[in-house]
Amino acid sequence: MKIGFIGLGNMGAPMARNLAAAGHEVTGFDLAAPDVEGVTPATSAAEAAKGAEVVITMLPNGQILRSVAAQVIAAMERGAVLCDCSTVDVESARAVADQAHAAGLGTLDAPVSGGIGGASAGTLTFMVGGGEDAFATVRPLFDIMGQKAVHCGDAGAGQAAKICNNMILGAVMVATCEAFALAEKLDLDAQKLFDVVSTSSGYSWVSNAYCPVPGVGPKSPADNDYKPGFAAELMLKDLRLSQQAAEAVDADTPMGQLATDLYGRFVEAEDGRGRDFSAMLPRLAARGRNG
Numbered sequence: 001m002k003i004g005f006i007g008l009g010n011m012g013a014p015m016a017r018n019l020a021a022a023g024h025e026v027t028g029f030d031l032a033a034p035d036v037e038g039v040t041p042a043t044s045a046a047e048a049a050k051g052a053e054v055v056i057t058m059l060p061n062g063q064i065l066r067s068v069a070a071q072v073i074a075a076m077e078r079g080a081v082l083c084d085c086s087t088v089d090v091e092s093a094r095a096v097a098d099q100a101h102a103a104g105l106g107t108l109d110a111p112v113s114g115g116i117g118g119a120s121a122g123t124l125t126f127m128v129g130g131g132e133d134a135f136a137t138v139r140p141l142f143d144i145m146g147q148k149a150v151h152c153g154d155a156g157a158g159q160a161a162k163i164c165n166n167m168i169l170g171a172v173m174v175a176t177c178e179a180f181a182l183a184e185k186l187d188l189d190a191q192k193l194f195d196v197v198s199t200s201s202g203y204s205w206v207s208n209a210y211c212p213v214p215g216v217g218p219k220s221p222a223d224n225d226y227k228p229g230f231a232a233e234l235m236l237k238d239l240r241l242s243q244q245a246a247e248a249v250d251a252d253t254p255m256g257q258l259a260t261d262l263y264g265r266f267v268e269a270e271d272g273r274g275r276d277f278s279a280m281l282p283r284l285a286a287r288g289r290n291g
């Protein structure tokens, strides 16, 4: 397949490399002009998109997506598919889809989970919104870049699934860290609490697969001095997108809002930037009820 790939950063570069390694003809563009194995560099987003059957974007946010989409939509041929894999606000995803449909293109919003490790290994999970035909066209590419692609519904449904999942993740991480910080002050051994929680009703992916306590549970960023992993500022980005969406549709999300405020303080006023989002544990453990 002839593929245009725009946004060759931490995630986009390994994704594009995997597509090229599988034998697809990939032309790439990024403002930073990185060298990506197997990917032919273009001098603009429009040039990368020209003649492509599928154009994939992997960009920082919705505003940049909208501006790149305006350039590539004009360069794409009718019937081609624009597939955005960035994490962006639902509104931008739907606006780009409308614009592309008006130009006779198929569209998908297909944000991912699995991080940089998953992008390199080709084991991402894609949460996909958009039409059946577009999904069928891009599915073989999802199978190369990832291990699972869930078709969640129409345009915007992929982004909606991503932010709902990550709103749960943020709130559960905070709740789990609170419990381990409380246990320490109650002189309850962290390993003992893990042994109970991991097989009791308080268990979750956070406690069982990504335990925020060093030396407890399977290996996680806590065992590597809280180096990410999933950085606190990326968690904050997704939590803010969840609250933006909740605001737009008048949904009551008090736990999501609290987690957003807490990660906002951690990243912007404290030392959370550049640390894994599970570093919420030492932050809470170092404080008392009044700060």
Ligand code: NAD
Pocket (backbone or CB within 6 Å): 006, 007, 008, 009, 010, 011, 012, 029, 030, 031, 032, 045, 058, 059, 060, 061, 064, 068, 085, 086, 087, 088, 112, 113, 114, 115, 116, 230, 234, 237
């Ligand atoms: P990144 O900053 O490493 O990459 C973004 C790239 O886009 C950069 O290389 C930048 O130069 C390029 N870019 C910016 N504006 C551009 C433009 N106008 N034209 C062309 N290129 C442009 O970010 P990343 O970590 O690769 O993340 C990309 C997306 O994936 C984000 O939306 C992020 O939220 C999402 N995501 C990231 C992770 C992760 O672990 N890093 C996990 C899941 C989802």
